[in-house]
Amino acid sequence: MTQLAFQRVRGDPIAAIIYQIKSKEAPTNIAEIRHLSPFRYPGGKTWLVPEVRKWLTASSHAASVFVEPFAGGAMAGLSVAHERLAREVYLCELDDDVAAVWSLIFQGSESDARWLCERIRGFDVTLANVRQILDGTCASVRHQAFRTIVKNRMQRGGIMSAGAGLMKDGEAGRGLSSRWYPATIVERIKELRTLRDRITFEHGDAFDVIKRFAKDAHAFYFVDPPYTAGGKSAGTRLYRHNEVDHDRLFSTMAAVRGSVMLTYDDAPEVRDLAKLHGFRVVPVPMKSNHHAVVHELLILNDCGCQHHTVPHWLWMDRVWREMNRGMLKPMTPEAIHGCALEEVARLRDKRQQMERLGITEIPAEVIERCEREVRAAPRHWAEQRSAAIERESKRLNDDILAPAICCDRVDAG
Numbered sequence: 001m002t003q004l005a006f007q008r009v010r011g012d013p014i015a016a017i018i019y020q021i022k023s024k025e026a027p028t029n030i031a032e033i034r035h036l037s038p039f040r041y042p043g044g045k046t047w048l049v050p051e052v053r054k055w056l057t058a059s060s061h062a063a064s065v066f067v068e069p070f071a072g073g074a075m076a077g078l079s080v081a082h083e084r085l086a087r088e089v090y091l092c093e094l095d096d097d098v099a100a101v102w103s104l105i106f107q108g109s110e111s112d113a114r115w116l117c118e119r120i121r122g123f124d125v126t127l128a129n130v131r132q133i134l135d136g137t138c139a140s141v142r143h144q145a146f147r148t149i150v151k152n153r154m155q156r157g158g159i160m161s162a163g164a165g166l167m168k169d170g171e172a173g174r175g176l177s178s179r180w181y182p183a184t185i186v187e188r189i190k191e192l193r194t195l196r197d198r199i200t201f202e203h204g205d206a207f208d209v210i211k212r213f214a215k216d217a218h219a220f221y222f223v224d225p226p227y228t229a230g231g232k233s234a235g236t237r238l239y240r241h242n243e244v245d246h247d248r249l250f251s252t253m254a255a256v257r258g259s260v261m262l263t264y265d266d267a268p269e270v271r272d273l274a275k276l277h278g279f280r281v282v283p284v285p286m287k288s289n290h291h292a293v294v295h296e297l298l299i300l301n302d303c304g305c306q307h308h309t310v311p312h313w314l315w316m317d318r319v320w321r322e323m324n325r326g327m328l329k330p331m332t333p334e335a336i337h338g339c340a341l342e343e344v345a346r347l348r349d350k351r352q353q354m355e356r357l358g359i360t361e362i363p364a365e366v367i368e369r370c371e372r373e374v375r376a377a378p379r380h381w382a383e384q385r386s387a388a389i390e391r392e393s394k395r396l397n398d399d400i401l402a403p404a405i406c407c408d409r410v411d412a413g
Contacts, residue, residue, distance in 0.1 A: 021051065021284050036082055038101065038188045039152050040179065041073030045224055045263065047286045049079045051298065055261060056085045056220060064218040065090055067258075069206035072098065076222045081198040082191075086220065089199045092209040097151070099203035100144040105192050106201045112142045113193055117186045119146050125177040130154050130166065153179045210252055219258030225249060246270075250277045253301065262299040274299045 033049050045052075056063055063086035068077040071091040081089040091106075093099045104112055123129070134151055138144040154166050154176050166176065192199075202209060206225070213219045225244045253260045254277040264270045266283060274281045274297075283295040 018282055021282060034079070034082070035075075036078040036188060036192065037073040037075050038105075038149060038185050038192075039073040039098075041075075041152075044073045044075055046075045048263065048284070048298075049075065051284060052076050052080065052222060052261070053083065053085065055259075055300075056080065059220075059259065061218050063087065063220045064216055065213055065220070067209060067213055067219060067221045068092070069209045069221070069223060070225050071102065071201075072224065074102070076224070077199070078192065078195070081195045084198070090202070090209065090213070091199060092202045092204055092206055094203075094205060096203075097144060097148040099201075100141050101148050102201045103203060104142055104145045105189055106196050106199050108142070113189065115142055116145055117189055120149065120185050120189075121182045123150070123180070123182065125154075125180045127166075127176065130176060149185065153185075207248070207252060210256065213258065214256040217257040219256070221253065221256065221258060221260045223249070223253060223260065223262040225262075225264075246273060250274070250279075254278060260299075260301040262297075264297045264299060266295050266297050270297060270299075 033046050035046065037044070056066070063080075065088045066077060066080045066086035067090045068074055069092045071077065071093040074091050074093075077089045077091050080086050091102060093102060104116060108116075130150060133147050134154070136147070138147055156166065206223075210221065210223075213221075225246070250262075250273045253262065260279075262274075262279070271281055279299045279301050282298040282300065284298050285293050285295055
């Protein structure tokens with residue numbers, strides 16, 4: 001990296017990620033990434049670990065907590081914990097079977113962990129034995145954890161949803177045993193047990209966990225939901241819990257105080273949601289299961305501005321208001337009034353989102369100031385111009401202001 005490029009990305013997480021992505025000659029070789037998860041997870045994010053690492057290390061402040069609310073195989077969170085990139089890693093998973101594995105690893109007793117490792121090491125992979133495990137009932141969490149690992153390793157593509165069939169040919173025609181690496185799985189479980197003081201796991205709902213850390217300006221959220229937005233079928237096919245309110249998810253992540261990275265398939269509906277909520281979209285190359293190079297979207301909320309002490313969202317409110325006013329010169333009473341109308345509507349909506357998340361430090365004085373400006377202008381101006389001002393303000397914010405503020409600093413100059 002040149003000195004000029006380093007100066008541009010230092011302290012700017014988005015610029016650092018963009019620089020790294022644009023410097024890539026090929027997608028990440030996942031064979032070069034340390035694998036920590038016992039799962040072979042469909043839609044896993046091993047290939048994204050370098051970008052997550054850059055996102056965290058380029059920030060001007062240390063991560064107080066790294067939150068992965070849709071944990072799944074949890075490769076991002078496990079890597080962050082292993083490399084000590086955050087003081088705490090908080091994983092959440094709704095699926096009962098997947099949660100059983102994480103609960104045993106991070107919260108289970110030594111005897112339960114030892115039982116699971118011995119069961120994995122001694123399992124004889126035959127079709128009859130696999131069927132017996134998958135069709136049987138679970139008397140305890142450790143039995144459920146073992147069945148989940150068998151299911152994940154034996155079913156086609158690691159798919160966990162109901163109706164997924166068993167592998168047929170497997171790797172090199174070795175059938176069911178081709179994905180059963182007992183020594184490797186046991187080694188990973190034992191290593192993850194050493195990270196228990198850095199990782200907290202919760203079996204629960206993603207939105208509850210997001211809300212819990214919404215006030216923390218130094219929290220980092222890695223959000224990788226099932227891909228069902230824009231009519232995508234992969235999430236529905238691959239995961240048992242695949243119904244996610246994507247509008248609510250974007251609205252929720254736009255209102256938290258910390259840094260956010262979402263990952264999605266590239267779809268127009270996803271890009272529209274990102275634009276609506278003021279996120280930056282960065283396409284990143286990856287290899288599909290068929291080894292074709294495709295692009296997924298990284299969606300981020302941090303523009304990399306490091307020169308303000310107030311919360312980022314409040315600082316952006318001030319910037320947008322001042323830039324709006326600058327573009328509406330000459331500052332006639334009508335222009336001031338139109339700008340105030342737009343501010344009142346936008347900030348009221350933001351306050352509602354924050355109140356829903358339980359964020360109490362809401363800048364009521366900002367809204368009150370805007371309301372005073374509205375009252376200072378004749379009422380008939382609002383009736384005549386409010387719709388036009390609203391359209392123009394949206395155009396300025398979406399097409400001019402947001403790209404200007406969240407600029408691609410690597411491309412500058």
